[in-house]
Amino acid sequence: MTTSDPCKKFACKLQQCLKDNIYQPSRCEAVIEEIRQCCIAHAAVSVVCDGIDISKPYEHNTVDYKKAQK
Secondary structure: OOOOOOHHHHHHHHHHHHHHHOHHHHHHHHHHHHHHHHHHHHHOOOOHOOOOOOOOOOOOOOOOOOOOOO
């Protein structure tokens, strides 16, 4: 019997957020932090957590083009 990934729901939520926000990570910071918090608790058993840095909060370095145009 396989168990479901405890952080998968957050990964799906992030994909939807990025899609809804024209792939601007700066608009999905709350969801990214939810994934990070899940990975802090479940990194040993979650495939979603591979490659996620849990040592510090997420900081984006992208420009939100709509904010930059103002």
